[in-house]
Amino acid sequence: MKLSMYIAISLDGFIAKPDGNIDWLTEYGSQEELENDDSYKNFLDSVDALVMGGKTYRQVRTFGDWPYAEKRCVVVSCTETKSDLPGVSFTVDSPEKIVKILQNEGCRHVWIMGGGEIHSLFLRVGLIDEMRIFVIPKILGEGIPLFAPPLDGSSADVRWELLSHKDWHSNIVELWYRREPESLKRHLQ
Numbered sequence: 001m002k003l004s005m006y007i008a009i010s011l012d013g014f015i016a017k018p019d020g021n022i023d024w025l026t027e028y029g030s031q032e033e034l035e036n037d038d039s040y041k042n043f044l045d046s047v048d049a050l051v052m053g054g055k056t057y058r059q060v061r062t063f064g065d066w067p068y069a070e071k072r073c074v075v076v077s078c079t080e081t082k083s084d085l086p087g088v089s090f091t092v093d094s095p096e097k098i099v100k101i102l103q104n105e106g107c108r109h110v111w112i113m114g115g116g117e118i119h120s121l122f123l124r125v126g127l128i129d130e131m132r133i134f135v136i137p138k139i140l141g142e143g144i145p146l147f148a149p150p151l152d153g154s155s156a157d158v159r160w161e162l163l164s165h166k167d168w169h170s171n172i173v174e175l176w177y178r179r180e181p182e183s184l185k186r187h188l189q
Contacts, residue, residue, distance in 0.1 A: 001103050003110045003127050005119060006043055008134040014143030028136055028170045048107035051098060054080055056114030074098055095122045116148035130178045137171040
């Protein structure tokens with residue numbers, strides 16, 4: 001099973017404003033343009049399931065129709081327990097247990113989607129395999145970081161191999177990283 005991040009960040013490493021607002025991203029393209037982009041479509045088509053935090057889930061619900069109706073979705077949340085959406089479940093399980101459940105369901109590619117907390121939760125235990133990061137040419141000055149501190153030494157010491165980089169419209173740069181296998185071995189020891 002492969003676990004991927006696919007996310008946009010500001011030049012100074014934030015994924016959202018302090019209040020979680022991501023409206024600054026619309027300066028560089030609308031949600032509709034993103035959904036019609038072949039790269040995004042191909043990525044989403046390759047994903048069997050999504051894992052997201054409760055804040056991300058609540059925010060996506062404000063966008064209108066649920067965009068992941070055909071996907072299994074696990075929401076890590078202490079406050080919510082039920083959803084009116086098919087395929088959506090809530091859990092307080094560990095990342096390892098979530099991965100095991102999704103593996104048993106036959107999932108092969110999982111999108112770890114959301115904020116710095118969920119990314120760090122999976123990164124701390126060595127469960128992020130690749131990161132596709134879209135760097136937006138804007139400085140926010142403050143906000144929600146890509147990874148929620150603190151990352152312990154073993155998490156922060158993982159090396160990443162750059163698979164590709166691509167220039168997009170509006171001076172956006174996509175960076176695609178894969179965790180180096182040797183780095184994973186050191187992390188798990």
